[in-house]
Amino acid sequence: MKAVVMAGGEGTRLRPMTSSMPKPLLPVANRPIMEHVLRLLRRHGLTDTVVTVQFLASLVRNYFGDGEELGMSLYYANEEVPLGTAGSVKNAEEQLSGDSFLVISGDALTDIDLSALIAYHKAKGALVTVCLTRVQDPVEFGITITDEEGRVERFLEKPTWGQVFSDTVNTGIYVMEPEVFDYVESGTQVDWSSEVFPRLLAEGKPVYGYVAEGYWEDVGTHESYVKAQADVLTGAVETEIDGFETAPGVFVAEGAEIDPAAILKGPCYVGPYAKIEAGVELREYTVLGSNVVVKSGAFLHRAVVHGNVYIGPQANLRGCVIGKNTDVMRAVRIEDGVVVGDECLIEEESVLSGGVRVYPFKTVEAGAVVHSDVIWEQRSSRSLFGPRGISGVMNVEITPELAVRLAGAYATTLKKGDTVTCARDGSRAARALKRAVIAALTSSALNVRDLESVPTPVARLQTAHGSAGGVLIRTTPGVPDSVDISFLDSSGADLSPGGQRKLDRIYSRGEYRRAFPGEIGDLGTPSRIFESYVQELLARVDISGIADAGMKIVVDVGGGAAGHVLPSLLGRIGVDAYTVNLGIDEAHPTESPGERHTALRRLGALVASSEAAFGVRFDPVGERIWLVDDTGARIDEDRALLVILDLVSAEKRGGNVALPVTTTRVAERVAGFHGVSITWVSTAPDQLTTACTKAGTIFGGDARGGFIVPEFHPALDGIATFIRMLGLVSRTHLTLSQIDARIPHAHVRRMDVPTPWAAKGMVMRTVVEAAEGREVDTTDGVRIVEADGSWTLVLPDPAEAVTHLWAEAPEPDAADRLLGAWASVVERSGS
16 A cells, blocks of 8 residues: 655744745654654555645755655655645546545644554455544634444534534544545545535545544644654654653764763753753753754753754743744843844844744844844844934845835824924935835824925924924935934923833734825925025024124034035025035935044045135034134034133023933033022933923023034934034134133043943942942933042943943043043953
8 A cells, every 4th residue: 555645834833934835844752743644644554655746846855755654655646736635636646546545634743553444444345444533622723523333424614612522533534445546536625624524424424433543633833843852852743853862861872972061851852963051051842953063051941942042041942833044143032932033143142022023044143132023124133213213224134125114103192183294315325215204194093294305403392383293314424325214202202211111012913003095195385485484593593793793604504404504594694504405315325433533634625715604514414513613623523512612601690401321520610600590401312301391491402413402492402502612603603613722621531341231230239349339320221439539330231232431530640540440340240
């Protein structure tokens, strides 16, 4: 008698394991399921076997070949299209030689006595004998009921609980006579249980059911796949394990290297040429495939690891499945129910939460916490939001598809019928993403005001005028291949951490709101937005004295969006301005630090040769500015903050300024000299904006070219800062070089120390302990103040595995020594 092994199914319920591997090749105890089936057939003398293949057929053929290695003769019947359970066997009719044959699934694990089944079939003189077994949950299978003599009376495929009339189910194993092919049409999709068998029963043909003893498991879900591994290890199913039992329940294959200091608790399996280092703990029901490397300190419990996988030190894997050729790096944590596909990279200290599916060929970034499946995205970030909103490489990390989902999640946080303002920079990438965002927002019952390409300050101000929120898309500063997507609240400020978490939660769950056809939002393009911005700016910012001062200014627009506003604005305030780089440059939407340095050097030459009062250069979106003084010398960003602080404080003679904790404490001396107090805020982007909304706040700055003019709008605005500076310089009758000269010099040093995510908490605790006896400020990170006023700030980065340090002292050498001392503390505690 010949056998037919059905091995053509796609195994969709087992994805992502079956995304790049046919289900019959999935390893159980490091052997493909189908190999266990073939070995069972061989034990019962069924050595001539036809294998029906369709999905990824070449992989099955290449693995088993002609069956010689198994002592069998294998033939293949290939389906061009899926033919169903009966159609696939009909496709192999010519190879079955007109004799009785046995049909068995290539992806079910069993040790049923096939010889007894065949003997029963012959004794009954059956046309078809269906092998049956009893299960606790029959809903997922086909129920079969027989009479006292074993003759089948009724079939029911995939019943509901209301239809369950028996616990006896069809295993998909049949013994058949060749006459059954008369009931199967060639080349069409036909199923045994739902089509052929009911027809045979209707015609009174002898169809019998044989209730078999023994083990049978349909490996159709991830849970049943993991269960099958455990059943093989515990001997619940009679099968062959490739290895030696070196301790009770501990099976080790040939060539495996296990350090004596490793801990193995059976039942478990270590595949051929695997390497287990000292300090590793392999707990119950763990299965390692061939050539797996497990580094020191790793912990695995109920983990199924396919071949050629690397498990890094301190990794923790529980109840998961890891596909072949995957690298799991240091201190990764993978929770119960996770399935990682083939050839993935799980970078260090990332966490895959329970039930996550990572499809083949994906990378999960270092430190990422993944709560949802990684299917299409190439990378999965540790946190959705970073310091500039949501950032990534265009069409790699940030795609139009991702933009649609993000916008859908953002829309879900708002009410139907709300209005959202959208804007972008001059790049083509931002334009493409904005169109995707607008489609998603309007499809979620929101109205959209499309500002197109405008300066970021204009977009923020327009958002604050009646919109429920906003979306800004721009090129990442200094990284032309990347984009930033910023989501705004109703005031035009970046979403608060709470708002970001809400959006992140909706996005990760995929709980997007969709509108009914009559609720689709409207899209409009407002007019005169630049004129509105200029009018409001001139009405709120003091420009007195500018026209009378007769100043000459050199303005470098930088080929950015500020060029939409500056010409008309400068004309209305009566200043003599020489403007360069006025056109919008779509091909260069950002600039590198080197390009900016070159541009500022040219600007300085223009200022010196034209005897201008000062020069200013804008970033591409008009949010930040850089200054050149009257001598043509560049004013560094930290000095520019002190210069403008001095100008504002001298005129106001009171009030409050908001500065990040990383700012030099020379600012206290400058502000205090004029009777102005300072509010120190954290480095989080929204904190400076929040501080500038409070009454009495006269100024804010971040020492990176970003300044806030609170009387106009509490957001970074390079255009408003420039106009305010013109008024201040005009009224003070001092040049920028004179103001800079009267401000004490600061000696601030900075360093970044790589720090593992898992060690960040311990690093900060160690720093606090080492600061005992000193003044400690925890506004943001830990700032340690020495007796002489010198200070060091230790601040863990929220998005990268690094710790930032700042140190300030009266002299440069002292600042260097202070920075080095605390860097050593961080390095020791983080190693």
